[in-house]
Amino acid sequence: MKHQYKILAINPGSTSTKIAVYADETCLFEETIRHSAEELAPFARINDQYEFRRQLVEKALTAHNVKIEELSAVVGRGGPLKPIPSGTYIVNDTMCEDLRTGVQAEHASNLGGLIARGIADQAGIPAFIVDPVSVDEFEPLARITGIPEIQRRSLFHALNLKAVAHRVACDLGRDYHSLNLIMVHLGGGISVGIQQGGRMIDVANPNETGPFSPERAGAVPTGDLVKMCYSGKYTLEQMKKKLVGSGGLVAHLGTNDGREIERRINAGDKYAALVYEAMAYQVAKEIGAMATVVSGKVDAIVLTGGLAHSKLLTGWISDRVRFIADVLIYPGEDELKALVEGALRVLRGEEEAKIYR
Numbered sequence: 001m002k003h004q005y006k007i008l009a010i011n012p013g014s015t016s017t018k019i020a021v022y023a024d025e026t027c028l029f030e031e032t033i034r035h036s037a038e039e040l041a042p043f044a045r046i047n048d049q050y051e052f053r054r055q056l057v058e059k060a061l062t063a064h065n066v067k068i069e070e071l072s073a074v075v076g077r078g079g080p081l082k083p084i085p086s087g088t089y090i091v092n093d094t095m096c097e098d099l100r101t102g103v104q105a106e107h108a109s110n111l112g113g114l115i116a117r118g119i120a121d122q123a124g125i126p127a128f129i130v131d132p133v134s135v136d137e138f139e140p141l142a143r144i145t146g147i148p149e150i151q152r153r154s155l156f157h158a159l160n161l162k163a164v165a166h167r168v169a170c171d172l173g174r175d176y177h178s179l180n181l182i183m184v185h186l187g188g189g190i191s192v193g194i195q196q197g198g199r200m201i202d203v204a205n206p207n208e209t210g211p212f213s214p215e216r217a218g219a220v221p222t223g224d225l226v227k228m229c230y231s232g233k234y235t236l237e238q239m240k241k242k243l244v245g246s247g248g249l250v251a252h253l254g255t256n257d258g259r260e261i262e263r264r265i266n267a268g269d270k271y272a273a274l275v276y277e278a279m280a281y282q283v284a285k286e287i288g289a290m291a292t293v294v295s296g297k298v299d300a301i302v303l304t305g306g307l308a309h310s311k312l313l314t315g316w317i318s319d320r321v322r323f324i325a326d327v328l329i330y331p332g333e334d335e336l337k338a339l340v341e342g343a344l345r346v347l348r349g350e351e352e353a354k355i356y357r
């Protein structure tokens with residue numbers, strides 16, 4: 001009989017900590033532990049929430065009758081670490097230090113690796129992270145901009161896009177490393193990237209460029225942006241919020257919810273229809289740009305993330321890009337499952353765990 005692995009996966013977000021325990025690919029339970037603003041208020045820094053969240057995770061394990069000693073490994077979502085290649089990484093001391101200090105940014109996901117290590121150490125089992133947002137597999141060509149002091153950066157929805165790319169390879173019966181895939185995560189932020197031979201060699205960072213999205217501005221005309229910055233009307237924090245958090249659909253329509261926007265469109269709201277289609281138009285244009293990176297040799301265009309549930313949006317995008325390659329739709333995202341799959345690849349010896357330096 002095949003060996004069975006029991007894995008705890010932890011995905012901390014700004015207002016919740018999602019956890020799941022899997023026996024191989026089977027989910028034994030999944031739970032979202034919510035944290036109210038009052039609960040989090042006493043913590044000055046995200047890192048200060050470590051003990052509070054770890055205890056809640058352990059309490060949830062006890063409530064589901066799972067003992068830490070039964071686990072084979074613990075896997076957490078990795079935060080914005082240093083730029084690193086895709087893969088499953090052992091949470092070592094160097095990584096813990098960078099997660100604690102927030103080497104690229106402070107983000108709740110930095111707690112994922114720390115809590116995983118804290119729990120794993122109690123049972124002497126490995127702690128992993130899988131494909132953090134700072135996965136960087138860019139070719140040198142992709143980094144250059146017209147301002148030498150500014151480089152294009154690889155930040156994207158790596159966990160979901162890499163997991164979905166593995167599923168696509170499996171569904172197509174192809175070797176993962178043999179495919180050229182345009183990968184698109186349609187969520188609160190939108191990542192559009194080109195994966196060649198298993199490496200995401202170029203990607204539009206959802207926080208800085210590419211299409212606008214439910215909560216983010218995407219690429220905007222730089223001259224007007226600079227004028228706005230120096231207009232004296234906005235603080236640095238306000239400008240940052242316009243780009244990430246309050247940009248895109250939120251700025252135009254006051255909501256980040258695709259379903260709400262489709263209700264308005266169905267009720268005859270013409271402006272909502274124009275803005276929603278403009279988002280699809282910009283996604284399609286970015287897909288076209290990514291096709292040029294591999295001289296048009298694209299095996300498939302893959303749409304995933306919450307907004308890939310929308311037939312309206314995926315229809316608009318597909319109409320414009322299916323001349324490039326078949327469009328495959330994998331709606332939603334399942335980051336807990338993606339974490340478990342990454343840990344399983346290492347535990348089963350299909351992939352070697354990487355060391356963060």
Ligand SMILES: Nc1ncnc2c1ncn2[C@@H]1O[C@H](COP(=O)(O)OP(=O)(O)O)[C@@H](O)[C@H]1O
Pocket residue numbers: 186187188189214256257258259260262305306307308309310332333
């Ligand atoms: N059936 C649906 N139709 C249209 N939009 C949807 C649907 N389901 C989810 N969404 C939208 O997907 C977005 C969230 O996607 P998700 O991948 O969960 O985001 P994130 O990357 O931020 O975790 C939201 O705009 C949500 O309204």
Ligand SMILES: CCCC(=O)OP(=O)(O)O
Pocket residue numbers: 133155156157158187188189206207
């Ligand atoms: C920074 C790239 C990944 C990203 O935007 O993640 P979230 O949508 O979860 O903030």
